[in-house]
Amino acid sequence: MYVLEREFFARPADQVAPDLIGKLLVSRDDGLVARLVEVEAYQQGEPACHAYGRRTPRLEPLYGPPGHAYVYFTYGMHWCANVSAGTEGVAEGCLLRAAEPLSGLTLMRDRRGARVSDRDLLRGPARLAQAFGLGREDSGRDLCDGGPLYFAEDGCRPEVRRGPRVGVAAAGDLEWRFFMDGSPWVSLYKRHPRAS
DNA sequence: CTACCGATGCGCT
């Protein structure tokens, strides 16, 4: 089991995202481990990216060095987590959309709700963030500095498929959603009603 | 299982 170093993330987001499929997300102090099954790439040159045509304080983690968390708030109640990619000064990131829970399911269920099925614990970006206890204070956190939140790999080499992103109005024709072929842990695919 | 709809508050224009 090897921890993913910063150089893993120092590539364009659309190259990092497919390589994250099958990797492990670890919250060490919580004892949480999950295998990523669905990730989306975003980069600053295209309209769907939060950093499209602007640079504001909340977006600094995306512009900074790779391997840092960018956690944002959406729809008035949900947090979603990205890991920054590419080179410093260029905003790129990978949205963690779904994962298979491997360890710490009890704590995940404490955070998500007692009646939530295993299948729904981490199926969706806001669900994943909630189960891992991620929020505003985690945005900007370094994920490659030996701290408690990091990525690891265990030799899993899944078949990766790709398609259009989920729920993005300015989706364009980019197929930057990557997911594990045939996995029951992947989130439901819903295209945005006004997607181009 | 799918389809619809309301909740909710922040970041930016």
Place this chain on the structure above:
DNA sequence: GCGCATCGGTAGC
């Protein structure tokens, strides 16, 4: 003020 990289409940098949 507007729009949103969403979710959960309910209704219906």
